[in-house]
């Protein structure tokens with residue numbers, strides 16, 4: 001049976017069997033040194049920029065190399081929990097599940113559970129805690145471990161503070177462990193900054209220590225024009241359908257290489273506008289038409305960004321970029337914190353980490369012409 005033809009991916013992380021993909025692991029800056037030193041590091045990049053695709057590829061590559069164990073654990077399913085202790089139990093459950101999916105990293109399936117049971121059976125122990133789980137696991141492994149925690153910033157405020165303080169403890173006891181433990185914190189937000197923001201909002205900055213054990217903060221770059229060409233060339237090789245050079249340039253212009261948008265424009269033209277007529281070449285005019293279609297539908301990523309434009313902290317950063325005038329969609333009343341003045345830098349970081357703005361030649365600009373169109377349409381005002 002011939003393999004299923006590949007497609008441009010619009011939903012969720014990429015699968016190399018099913019989707020056209022740029023080599024994901026290559027998008028990640030070199031992390032070997034960080035792992036060798038048992039460092040903690042952050043990878044943050046905007047929504048739909050390829051974080052999960054990239055780190056899943058990293059986990060696979062590290063395990064295949066065999067020098068260290070690598071574990072992927074998404075905290076997405078803990079996002080609704082607001083109680084700190086309850087969240088700790090849910091996160092331990094997610095770690096158990098991740099371990100199971102990773103075939104227990106060479107451990108006998110029951111041995112960790114047994115060790116934890118023994119630990120909790122001794123008097124004066126509290127409930128499930130990430131730091132205990134990590135301590136017990138690391139004591140049983142036959143080589144170092146790197147854990148990639150995805151969607152960390154989806155945790156509610158108290159659970160996030162509790163999770164980070166557990167990791168801080170794990171960092172402090174590293175020298176007692178036989179092997180290195182490296183931790184990667186992945187999300188849209190830069191996690192240490194997010195923690196400071198929470199401490200600031202809760203007026204706890206005097207009481208709690210900032211999470212300052214991160215060695216490096218990494219991010220993912222958008223696709224360059226050459227990378228967009230190389231992604232689209234995979235479709236040409238599979239179907240024979242040609243992207244005119246000017247069409248690829250047009251797609252790069254509209255998207256500035258934002259990964260989901262790059263895929264979405266190509267998919268819209270080849271599948272929806274041309275209806276899989278792969279003999280028809282893809283022209284710049286068709287790319288423009290695809291942009292209009294994405295705007296008419298505003299599904300997926302664009303809808304998500306539109307919802308963020310209603311937030312007062314985003315509006316505080318975006319409105320100065322617009323020509324003066326009345327705003328069509330002021331923030332809804334419940335998105336304003338009455339009597340509370342946010343720190344301007346937090347708002348700026350937030351819009352930046354969402355990927356809505358970029359800094360070009362020391363100037364703050366909207367990240368790409370598609371977002372610019374979304375913003376001008378939403379506020380009913382042009383950009384300066």
Ligand SMILES: Nc1ncnc2c1ncn2[C@@H]1O[C@H](COP(=O)(O)OP(=O)(O)OP(=O)(O)O)[C@@H](O)[C@H]1O
Nearest residue numbers: 009012013021022047048049050051052053259263
């Ligand atoms: N290596 C790649 N090559 C081509 N396109 C990619 C690649 N990685 C990601 N993409 C595009 O980005 C989209 C989002 O990928 P992914 O889910 O990995 O991103 P994410 O940053 O984890 O998203 P979220 O913020 O929603 O968790 C994919 O649907 C695909 O369109």
Ligand SMILES: [Mg+2]
Nearest residue numbers: 051052053150
């Ligand atoms: Mg993701």
